[in-house]
Amino acid sequence: MRKKYWTLFLSTLTISTFTFGGGYVIISLLKKKFADELGWIEEKEMLNLAAIAQSSPGAVAVNASILVGYKVAGLAGALISILGTILPPFVIISVISLCYTAFRDNVIVAAVLRGMQSGVAAVIADVTVNLCGTVYKETRALGILVMLAAFSASWFFSVNVLWIILACALFGVGRTWVLHRKGEMA
Amino acid sequence: MSYLDLFLSFFQIGLFSFGGGMAAMPLIQAQVVDRHGWLTMAEFTDLITISEMTPGPIAVNSSTFVGTRIGGTLGAFVATFGCILPSCLIVSLLAWLYFRYQNLSYIQGTLKGLRPAIVALIASAGLSILTLALQGANGINWLGALLFLAAFLVLRKWKTDPIYVMLGCGVLGGILYPLLDKMM
Structure with missing residues (x-):
């Protein structure tokens, strides 16, 4: 158990240190680490946890790590992964706030970050390709259709994420209801 | 400035920011610039730039940044704790509910x-x-x-x-x- 706590702490710590660019980057990395590499969480469950993280108040990255920690090792796990997630930005910002103009205007820092943007985009692209396969295997064309609709709403029409989540949740509830009705009739 | 103010402001930011990332920005601005005047608008803009350059959620970055500038390391700790406390409470409750009731067909359907x-x-x-x-x-x-x-x-x-x-x-x-x- 102690080894598990330690792995959980180190994993969330390293992931958080490299999470530039918001909640979905950390979700991609958590999925790679905990689903693909360690096998502690199923891919489908990872998406469920991401959905809960997105629909709760607060930062998506913090919420997602709480859920992952809770899944892996209960309440103690949740506390450990919060610590792992919070520590890197806390330390980095504390240091930078002392000399932030020098940091902000540094040419090399800007170039490194610019390079990392390409890397982050590639990681997300890789995770997206894998997840599209999962969605297709689970719900076939319907899932892909929901995905395309949600994507267009977010990308082309800048619809607030919460509305997208709400609409898809209602769609899921409605579909279950219809399936139940069908089951009762048969 | 009191540590309680700092805590309460960031608690509100943590509690009312839904959707993550940039959605939290207007809330942070309202508390930190408009209401308490802890940062000027120019400093706030710098904060956004730095947040984009460093890892971590913008709400957490802001709480550490503002906390350090007005109350040192203790200030940073108080603000960050305030910011993540709502998440910790609400998400832990949701996690408990999810793992307990995830097998109900309607929960399954919604998640699907x-x-x-x-x-x-x-x-x-x-x-x-x-x-x-x-x-x-x-x-x-x-x-x-x-x-x-x-x-x-x-x-x-x-x-x-x-x-x-x-x-x-x-x-x-x-x-x-x-x-x-x-x-x-």
């Missing part, structure tokens, strides 16, 4: 509807970062595109740890972008 949406949102977030990476001062940033393609191929082919891939891109960017600027 949500999963494709989450994939779409991940894709959408990735695409905005990609657009940013490919934007050059005049036209397409070819080096950014090259790094992206190389990183993507490495990830697909060898399933390399994404952290090494991001670090590699950072190192290459740090060397190649300044070189490229010199040649121009």
Whole structure:
């Protein structure tokens, strides 16, 4: 158990240190680490946890790590992964706030970050390709259709994420209801 | 300034920011600039720039930044704790409910509807970062595109740890972008 706590702490710590660019980057990395590499969480469950993280108040990255920690090792796990997630930005910002103009205007820092943007985009692209396969295997064309609709709403029409989540949740509830009705009739 | 004010302000930011990322910005501005005057608008703009350059959620970055500037390390701790406390309480409760009731058919159905949406949102977030990476001062940033393609191929082919891939891109960017600027 102690080894598990330690792995959980180190994993969330390293992931958080490299999470530039918001909640979905950390979700991609958590999925790679905990689903693909360690096998502690199923891919489908990872998406469920991401959905809960997105629909709760607060930062998506913090919420997602709480859920992952809770899944892996209960309440103690949740506390450990919060610590792992919070520590890197806390330390980095504390240091930078002392000399932030020098940091902000540094040419090399800007170039490194610019390079990392390409890397982050590639990681997300890789995770997206894998997840599209999962969605297709689970719900076939319907899932892909929901995905395309949600994507267009977010990308082309800048619809607030919460509305997208709400609409898809209602769609899921409605579909279950219809399936139940069908089951009762048969 | 009192530590209680600091705690309460960031508690509100943590509690009322839904949707993550940039959605929290107006809330942070309202508390930190408009209401308490802890930062000027110029400092707040700097804070956003720094948040984009450093890892971690913007709400957490802001709480550490504002806390340090007005109350030292203790201030940073109080503000950050206030900011994540609502998440800790609400998400722990939701986690407990989820693991207890996840087998109910309606919960299953709802999550089934949500999963494709989450994939779409991940894709959408990735695409905005990609657009940013490919934007050059005049036209397409070819080096950014090259790094992206190389990183993507490495990830697909060898399933390399994404952290090494991001670090590699950072190192290459740090060397190649300044070189490229010199040649121009």
